[in-house]
Every structure is written in C-alpha cells, then in structure tokens.
Amino acid sequence: MLIGVPKEIKNHEYRIGLTPAGARELVGHGHQVIVQRDGGRAIGLTDELYEKAGASIVDTAEEIFARADMIIKVKEPQPVECAMLRPGQLLFTYLHLAPDPEQTAGLVKSGCTAIAYETVTDKRGGLPLLAPMSEVAGRMSIQAGAHALEKAQGGAGILLGGVPGVKPANVLVIGGGVVGINAARMAMGMNARVTILDRSLERLKYLDELYGDRVTTLYSTADAIEDCLRYADLVIGAVLIPGAAAPKLVSRTQLALMKPGSVLVDVAIDQGGCFETSRATTHQNPTYEVDGIIHYCVANMPGGVARTSTFALTNATLPFAVQLANKGTQALLDDPHLLNGLNVHAGKVTYEAVARDLGYDYVPAATALEG
Ligand SMILES: NC(=O)C1=CN([C@@H]2O[C@H](COP(=O)(O)OP(=O)(O)OC[C@H]3O[C@@H](n4cnc5c(N)ncnc54)[C@H](O)[C@@H]3O)[C@@H](O)[C@H]2O)C=CC1
Numbered sequence: 001m002l003i004g005v006p007k008e009i010k011n012h013e014y015r016i017g018l019t020p021a022g023a024r025e026l027v028g029h030g031h032q033v034i035v036q037r038d039g040g041r042a043i044g045l046t047d048e049l050y051e052k053a054g055a056s057i058v059d060t061a062e063e064i065f066a067r068a069d070m071i072i073k074v075k076e077p078q079p080v081e082c083a084m085l086r087p088g089q090l091l092f093t094y095l096h097l098a099p100d101p102e103q104t105a106g107l108v109k110s111g112c113t114a115i116a117y118e119t120v121t122d123k124r125g126g127l128p129l130l131a132p133m134s135e136v137a138g139r140m141s142i143q144a145g146a147h148a149l150e151k152a153q154g155g156a157g158i159l160l161g162g163v164p165g166v167k168p169a170n171v172l173v174i175g176g177g178v179v180g181i182n183a184a185r186m187a188m189g190m191n192a193r194v195t196i197l198d199r200s201l202e203r204l205k206y207l208d209e210l211y212g213d214r215v216t217t218l219y220s221t222a223d224a225i226e227d228c229l230r231y232a233d234l235v236i237g238a239v240l241i242p243g244a245a246a247p248k249l250v251s252r253t254q255l256a257l258m259k260p261g262s263v264l265v266d267v268a269i270d271q272g273g274c275f276e277t278s279r280a281t282t283h284q285n286p287t288y289e290v291d292g293i294i295h296y297c298v299a300n301m302p303g304g305v306a307r308t309s310t311f312a313l314t315n316a317t318l319p320f321a322v323q324l325a326n327k328g329t330q331a332l333l334d335d336p337h338l339l340n341g342l343n344v345h346a347g348k349v350t351y352e353a354v355a356r357d358l359g360y361d362y363v364p365a366a367t368a369l370e371g
C-alpha cells in the first residue's frame with residue numbers, strides 16, 4: 001500500500017502523523033511511504049531521517065492526497081484537506097466529528113473511509129489511541145492553568161503550591177479518566193489541593209486507592225460541581241462520553257459562584273467543551289475572559305509539545321497502521337476494536353453518537369463496509 005503523511009496545517013500544529021521509526025516499520029512490511037517535505041522539520045524529524053527510514057519526500061500535500069491509498073495524520077482534516085480526499089481512500093487521524101458538522105459533511109461528501117483515533121477501543125474498555133494525547137494534555141493542563149493564574153495573564157495571582165505560611169490553591173478536576181488522572185498527578189506534584197469528580201464509582205475507588213488522602217474524590221452531580229466551584233482556583237474539564245459532544249457541566253450563570261481571576265481549562269473542548277462559555281482557542285491566543293473567569297480552551301494542546309507527542313502518538317497508532325496497510329478495510333472487519341474507530345465510510349456515518357448528535361442516518365460500521 002502507498003501511505004501518505006502530509007504536513008499538519010492547523011494553527012501551531014507541529015506534530016506529524018508518523019515518526020521515521022514508524023515509516024521504517026511500514027516499509028519493512030513491504031509498503032511505500034511518502035512524507036511531505038519539511039513535515040517534521042520543526043521538531044527535528046528531518047527529511048533525511050525519513051529518507052534513511054526508506055520513505056520518499058514529496059513537495060506538496062496535493063501530491064500526497066492524490067497518490068496515497070492511506071493518509072496518516074494527526075489533526076482532523078481542514079476544509080482544504082477534506083476537499084482532496086476521495087472514495088476508497090483510507091484516512092487515519094483524530095476526527096472529533098460530533099461538534100464539527102462542517103468536517104463531517106466534508107468527509108461524507110468525499111466518499112473516503114475515515115477512521116478516528118479517538119474512538120478505537122481496547123480490551124479493557126479504554127481508548128488506546130486517545131490515551132497518549134490525553135496523558136500529554138492532562139499533564140499540560142496544569143502548567144497551562146498555573147500560567148493563566150498569573151496576574152499578567154489575567155489570573156488571580158495565585159501560585160498553585162503556595163509557600164510556607166501561605167495556603168496552596170484548590171484544583172478541581174471534572175472527569176477522572178486519562179486526562180484527569182494526569183492532571184491530578186501534576187497538581188499534586190506542585191502541592192496543590194486536588195479534588196476529582198467522576199460519574200464512575202469504580203474509577204473514583206481506583207483513584208482513592210491510588211492516592212489515598214492526597215486527593216478528595218467526589219461523585220459528579222450538579223450539586224457537587226456547584227459546591228466545588230465556590231472554592232476552586234483552577235478547574236480542569238476532562239470528561240468524555242466517547243464520540244459524543246461533551247456534556248455542559250458548568251453554565252455561564254455558575255461562573256458567578258467562582259472567585260474572580262479563577263481559571264477554567266477545558267481539555268474536552270475537542271468534543272465541544274464541557275463549560276457553556278467555552279469556545280476553541282489556539283496556541284497563539286490560548287485564553288480569553290468571561291465574567292472575570294479566565295478560559296483556556298486549546299483544542300490541540302499536545303501540539304504545544306509536538307516532539308514528545310509525535311513519538312507518543314506513533315507508539316500507539318503504529319500497530320493499527322500496519323494492520324490497515326497490510327489488509328486495507330479487511331483489517332477493520334478482523335478487529336472489532338479498530339472497527340469502533342470507523343466514523344465515516346463511502347458517504348455513510350458509521351458511529352452512532354456522531355450520527356445522533358449531527359442528525360445523520362446511522363449505518364453500523366460492519367454493514368457499511370459489507371454493503
Ligand atoms: N484539548 C486537547 O488537546 C485534548 C483533548 N482531549 C480530550 O479530553 C477529554 C477527556 O479524555 P480522556 O481523559 O482520555 O477520556 P476518559 O474516557 O479516559 O475519561 C473521561 C472520564 O469522564 C468521566 N465522565 C463522564 N461524564 C462525566 C460527568 N458528567 N462528570 C464527571 N465525569 C464524567 C468518565 O467516567 C471518565 O472517567 C476528551 O474529550 C478528549 O478528546 C484529549 C487529548 C487532547
């Protein structure tokens with residue numbers, strides 16, 4: 001199979017869909033890899049490294065999209081990229097379709113086979129291709145939040161860990177999954193007081209057993225969230241209902257409960273955000289203020305630490321990329337976990353939560369592939 005890796009074009013997105021080591025593995029399985037010139041240069045992954053791995057360098061995204069049987073990317077295709085996709089072409093990348101009707105319409109129109117990293121599952125009920133970036137974003141959420149709490153950034157002027165004689169800040173993490181646990185670990189490491197809310201009692205039990213009295217765990221209800229907002233200095237939005245638009249857990253009215261200069265970091269923004277007042281921002285302009293509360297809502301946080309993230313992402317995606325390259329769409333039929341990644345095929349929406357949230361007819365993935 002001919003595999004194409006274009007340069008990412010989203011704002012300040014320096015990740016690339018495949019490392020040179022990943023390219024070498026695919027070439028070793030008998031495939032051809034073409035990479036867009038300078039695709040990884042910003043993070044030290046030079047064209048020479050890709051060539052050494054057996055890949056070929058091509059000049060333009062147009063050539064990659066025109067020639068490749070499978071496109072491997074990081075971020076959801078931008079409109080200009082959607083327009084270059086074609087029937088029968090495989091697209092393997094993050095999509096986050098539920099909050100993105102324009103992209104969904106573009107993929108449906110293209111006729112391509114679009115597999116979303118974020119809905120591929122594993123045997124333990126996890127999301128193995130979302131997890132590495134959630135680890136990154138969870139860890140970054142605390143450093144982003146700590147920075148936003150500084151006075152010059154509009155924040156209340158609070159140091160997360162306090163100092164001897166001055167109390168530490170209160171960090172509230174809503175959603176104790178992969179983002180949440182990584183955020184909590186960083187916040188604990190900085191000596192903040194940490195509270196984690198989740199809807200899964202099993203997850204709360206796990207967090208309690210792991211961290212004991214270093215965290216407070218609470219069952220997530222509207223009441224619990226309201227109580228915690230009154231004293232939180234930094235709130236991390238880290239909930240997920242796989243594939244679906246994020247539930248709105250903090251309304252604009254509830255911002256009035258918070259202390260002025262407190263910070264909301266909405267990591268769930270890529271699924272539409274879990275605060276009513278969230279709107280996606282970029283690494284260039286990451287924050288804005290609503291009613292005295294600072295909002296950080298960058299939808300591609302791991303792009304900020306693109307080198308670490310690129311390696312972490314390829315580590316997770318490569319085994320699936322090899323299967324797709326070896327077997328094409330048969331790889332989806334052979335592996336129910338990879339099949340869960342199929343969101344759009346030949347003009348049909350094949351992920352139920354996306355179809356429901358955006359008003360498309362839902363066609364089960366296996367039916368669409370066999371039909
Ligand atoms: N902005 C960015 O750059 C990035 C965003 N993300 C996003 O972060 C979000 C979280 O991802 P993960 O931690 O990997 O998901 P996860 O599935 O590991 O964890 C989500 C947690 O939310 C909990 N939850 C669901 N509804 C809840 C509610 N009403 N109240 C409290 N908890 C609730 C679930 O029980 C689960 O434990 C996703 O939307 C993901 O796409 C991930 C990586 C990068």
Ligand SMILES: CC(=O)C(=O)O
Nearest residue numbers: 133270299300301302
């Ligand atoms: C998961 C995601 O949206 C990202 O890594 O950018």
Ligand SMILES: [Mg+2]
Nearest residue numbers: 076096100270
């Ligand atoms: Mg998007």
